[in-house]
Amino acid sequence: MASSMVTSSQSPTPPRPNLAFRRLRGQRSPAEFAAAVRRAAREIGESVSCDARYVGRVEAGEIRCPNYAYERVFLHMFPGRTLSDLGFASRASVRGRRGRPPTETQGTYEPYDTQDMQDPQDPQDPDETYDNYEESDVLRRAFMTGGGATVAAASLGPLRLALDAAAAGRPVRRAGTGEAGALEEAVRRIRLLDDRHGADGLYQRAAAPLRAAYALLDAGATRQTTADRLHSGAGELAISVGWLAHDSGRFDDARSHYAEALATARVTGDDALEAHAFCNTAFLARDAGRPREAVRAAQAAQRVARPLGSARLMSLLALREAGGWAGLADRTGCEQALARAQAYFERGHSDADPEWMSFYGEAELEGLEAQCWSTLGDWRRAARHARRAAELQDPHFTRNIALYTAELADDLARGGHPDEGAAAGLRVLELLGEVQSSRIQTMLAATARVLLPHRRAPGVSAFLERHASTPRSA
Known part of the structure; x- marks a missing residue:
């Protein structure tokens, strides 16, 4: 349990309940209020994964200051009020506090909150003060640098205990709510870092919390509800590591992780997890040159997902099927699947939308459609959708901006517009300082080969020279 990490010498100060926020909730239950928060977020174009647990943590005073996304949503819900009026502390007062492991009252971290974290680059110095920005730069460095720090060491105390015990051959104790919460947090943080920085710097380090998750599953849980959370969290973590x-570019590893998630879903009867695993399996099959398998996996995902009630999930799964049909050069099948994807998308968000789908908006819809047209060789249409995807993408998703722009560069180059393609390629190269993705580097390399016959053009030569001098991921 999380409480075991607190020694008597630490004497953590109990959080002060946020009574002002509790009054604003009124007669609504925490779940009803969380749904209202999500609706308000959609009204202003934000994406937050608010649930009853988050509301409870705010009211208990565990979240002293919300992240910027939640701040915008709360101020939209209660116009004319300040964060102080809502019972929160100022952002400056919660940044730069001394790091300490989470206590039972603190709970696990919400993915974007400003919270205390020890710098994983210097685990021997817990008393040093660090600024904790909402994008969790401390944790990002733990992933992106070549040192021995892992995500578990950075902020996931209960998982770290399981990891250390398993590595030392000691029995892993039965899991409680602290371990389940830490596992769910691991999934959120990995997704957050991938959105910003791409996969190449994360994969090896993300395997550590996955090993800890399955060690916890083997050890069992104190309650059935906790066991269910552990199975769901382990499956989602396997999918995240698989992604x-x-x-x-490690397709065999990805296939293994997705299969592991699918097996976990089947054992526990978790339809939502099964749909997610099939969704990613379809995407992998398309990328690995197995389009018929992509179609079958996407169709299986749709059968499982239909009763879940999320139109946005059905939209994404139809796009996965469209990608398979495009790979089979079946234009009719692709167009029909794209039409279904658009129709489902237009039904809008619902409370049934899975948390992991926060990336899926109009930009991703456009980007995946661009990939379909590109596969079918319709470069003009592909470029139009890729350009729109890059324009629509929230700046938070740095990796996707780079991905859509790389798609645009290739479509323009192949469509007879080498100068425009080179200009788009240069924009991607500017982003590679923040993003590490073999997928994007492979796309740029293909674009460079297409542009090589046009190397005498000034814009093209600038791109080719810059591309040749850019280091590749190991």
């Missing part, structure tokens, strides 16, 4: 392998 990191997928995006960094």
Whole structure:
């Protein structure tokens, strides 16, 4: 349990309940209020994964200051009020506090909150003060640098205990809510870092919390509800680690992780997890040159997902099927699947939308459609959708901006517009300082080969020279 990490010498100060926020909730239950928060977020174009647990943590005072996304949503919900009026502390007062492991009252971290974290680059110095920005730069460095720090060491105390015990051959104790919460947090943080920085720097380090998750499953849980959370969290973590392998070109590893998630879903009867595993399996099959398998996996995902009630999930799964049909050069099948994807998308968000789908908006819809037209050789249409995808993408998703722009560069180059393609390629190269993705580097390399016959053009030569001098991921 999380409480075992706190020694008597630490004497953590209990959080002060946020009574002002509790009054604003009124007669609504925490779940009803969380749904209202998600609706308000959609009204202003934000994406937050608010649930009853988050509301409870705010009211208990565990979240002293919300992240910027939640701040915008709360101020939209309660116009004329300040964060102080809502019972929160100022952002400056919660940054730069001394790091300490989470206590039972603190709970696990919400993915974007400003919270205390010890710098994983210097685990021997817990008293040093660090600024903790909302994008969790401390944790990002733990992933992106070549040192021995892992995500578990950075902020996931209960998982770290399981990891250390398993590595030392000691029995892993039965899991409680602290371990389940830490596992769910691991999934969120990995997704957050991938959105910003791509997969190449994350994959090897993300395997550590996955090993810890399955060690916890083997040890069992104190309650059935906790066991269910552990199975779901372990499956989602396997998918997240599989995606990191997928995006960094390790297709065999990705296939193994997705299969592991699918097996976990089948054992526990978790339809939502099964749909997610099939969704990623379809995407991997398309990228690995197995389009018929992509179609079958996407169709299986749709059968499982239909009763879940999420139109946005059905839209994404139809796009996965469209990608398979495009790979089979079946234009009719692709167009029909694209039409279904658009129709489902237009039904809008619902409370049934899975948390992991926060990346899926109009930009991703456009980007995946661009990939379909590109596969079918319709470069003009592909470029139009890729350009729109890059324009629509939230700046938070740095990796996707780079991906869509790389798609645009290739479509323009192949469509007879070498100067425009080179200009788009240069924009991608500017982003590679922040993003590490073998997928994007492979796309740029293909674009460079297409542009090589046009190397005498000034814009093209600048791109080719810059591309040749850019280091590749190991």
